[in-house]
Amino acid sequence: xxxxxxxxxxxxxxxLSTNHFYVVIPAIQEGPVQIYExxxxxxxxxxxxxxxxxxxxxxxxxxxxxxxxxxxSEFNTRLKKDKIKAGKFKIGGNPVERLFGKEMMVLLWxxxxxxxxxxxxxxxxxKGLMPEERWWLYTMTNxxxxxxxxxxxxxxxxxxxx
Numbered sequence: 001x002x003x004x005x006x007x008x009x010x011x012x013x014x015x016l017s018t019n020h021f022y023v024v025i026p027a028i029q030e031g032p033v034q035i036y037e038x039x040x041x042x043x044x045x046x047x048x049x050x051x052x053x054x055x056x057x058x059x060x061x062x063x064x065x066x067x068x069x070x071x072x073s074e075f076n077t078r079l080k081k082d083k084i085k086a087g088k089f090k091i092g093g094n095p096v097e098r099l100f101g102k103e104m105m106v107l108l109w110x111x112x113x114x115x116x117x118x119x120x121x122x123x124x125x126x127k128g129l130m131p132e133e134r135w136w137l138y139t140m141t142n143x144x145x146x147x148x149x150x151x152x153x154x155x156x157x158x159x160x161x162x
Contacts, residue, residue: 009095010075010087014041021101023094032058047093057108066119067107075100102138103131109141
């Protein structure tokens, strides 16, 4: 009999890898949604942002709300296929499995400075990419820039892709 794996948020299994993304959604409408890349896991009920965590992006809650259901749908379809518990974005901290996090970052980087009217097109184009293509875009962007508010190099090219 196989033991059922415990996962958190969108497929984070700390027994397999502690590297994950962490989406912090504020309770207030004006506060930005923050996305961190994290390399360690603490107690499931007590995830604390530490100095070693990398703030990858801040985006308006308005834009986040325009894409969060698409992200949930995409990730949950694949989690269910692998018989892993589905996730849900909620106020507060939301763990996201590292490969899903890379895919999420590609879409977020693509819309962070765009007019909200182009978000549906960006989502459609993002959905047209295979996960492996999204991982590649993330890797290339992150390798050359990848810092918050960094608008040069691959970051700009990726935006044109979406």
